[in-house]
Amino acid sequence: MVIKKTIYSKAPTRIDLAGGTVDLWPLYLFLNKPVTLNLGIDLFAEARIEEKASAGTGEVLLRSEDQNLEMKVPWNALDAFINEDSIQAPPALELHFRLLRYFLQKRAELGNKELGFDLVLSTRARSPAGAGLGGSSALAVAIVGALASWVYGEIDPIRDGEKLVEIVKDIETTVIHVPAGVQDYYGAMFGGLQSLKWRAGSHQRGWLPEKIVKGLEERLLLFYSGKSRNSGINNWALFKAFIDNQGDVREKFQKITDATRRLETALLAGNWEAAGQGIAEEWAIRRTLANGITSPEIDRAFAAAAKIASVSGKICGAGGGGCFFILVPSADPAIKNRIRKAIEADGIRALPFQASLTGLEVRTRGA
Template sequence: MILCRVPFRIPLGGGSTDLASYYEKYGGFIFGLTINLYMDVLIKKTRSDDLIHVHYKNFEAVTTVSQVQHELAREALKMRGIKSNVAISFKADTPAGTGLGSSGACSVALLKGLAAYNGQSISNLQVAAESFQMTQNLGLPDGVQDPYVCSLGGVVVFDIARDGSIELRRAGIKSATIKDFFEKTLFYYTGVSRPSKKILTAQNKDKVLQLKHRTKEIGQEIWTSFKKGNLDDFGELMDEHWQIKRSMSNKMTSSIFDEIYDEAKSQGALGGKIMGAGGGGYLMIYSPSQKVKNKVRRALERFNMREMSFDLDPNGARVKHIMI
């Protein structure tokens, strides 16, 4: 039995410049990190039949790969040449569509896990590239960010060339700065999930080119603030980034999220954003001190959101062989 575990990610800079519609003309930039929430994919041989079993919110038992309804599982099985006698189960620590890169984590877990099922070892860099290609094969508007950050793990920084090639950068960030980031940042699960496909597709249609140029610059400036250990600069830059992000699509926010954000700012928070493509999911709010953070927390209690506590996951995608 094979267990593949892949961490979810938090985007910190450059989001939306990882879409092909942008980087193929101008190049992209991504800065993100992985956290201790996971996508687990369990893979084993079927015992009672030769069918393909896929167990998620639905249960499938089909005779051919083309009959599999779960599109990521179907494409991963095709790419790995597995045609029968396999059972795949999914367990995620957070629902899909919440802004933490769930589809990227899922595709990485499938491809790395199925490679191990075939007796093959595959690097996290290679599986990230294959995962992105898989989403493109399916016609999804997903960016490069999710599979690479989720697969590589830890603090991840890279440039995207116009031909789509990835140049990894040394993060150069002290562990004390990462600890400070988690201590001063509030994370909330809003209880709202949304399909990022509609939001990402809308971005391609909107006239947002100059905004994306500035988004890339802000991402690089945020990385610099982390390297210098000056997270208050990060908070202010994140506020500017969120204002840009809101203007990219009318689906990016809502009146209730605007009210939450304005309340947090009025209590002293420096910046925040809805993670991922926007529109729902997880909310991140940075405060300059623990005192301000606690003040913001009390002010937001009336919105009945679930506060979450995260830590850095330094490992990325990994496989475990389970003997039963």
């Protein structure tokens, strides 16, 4: 079939340097000056929409390339699902399906109800599944970018990003069935090294200077433990403990917030030793929040790195597996290489990356 229009979008994943979990509403409302620091990286999530001429009444094909899964539905059956939830999408395609349904409704509200064409929505994720790099959120942002462009025409992530983040957050929450934090969406939507300050009524988002990003690239090592994790489950347990005011959970989150602020101060001052101390303090508290935050494999990796040099690190995301990073304050390539080899010798994979200074990107070809 002749392709009438192609829309391609991509969004970065992120390394959360410090201050994760406090982005969950309403946790940050109970903390003093809560902040999250994250760095967009080039393990992109990608989405592509192809609108094609149809020989019949038209159909939609949803495809996850990395999951090797697809679902094909006639438009008339999909239209019924909008009102009745009568068709169940496979779990790996539920996010695709729900986001498509949302934007079909918006398209119809604009008076455009014609569906006499074929539509392919395909995605690909470059980060490992369950890596703790915000991959599912980056995928959702990429899909939303493509679908929003399909319905509304050209979009500007800087101008429209905050509104799109709200859409992504609400739709993904219905997929994961637990409250969703928002730092991952900001990382995917805007990229760069962001300081995200969570406040009542509004949030303050800002980029730290590019020279700091370059410094982090020279000092960070990223690894995948080989064990995936479920951030929704881990965050839900911590969420409940915080809301129920169990033990000293709230005090620990305030200490995490304080350590994150010290990390930001150190980064802005270019003090890499102090930055390492801030990360180490954050991780020392975070690992005590619940059983299973860390793992024996990750603990061995940190111990192996500490035998080589004075370094710091933490797990990415909610913990329980996935990725972790190590900061080498000296940026010495020889030391970094020794650490990399020592950790890889235990069967853990290093993930090469570069910082992504930009967030969501969308390109359109055709009418």
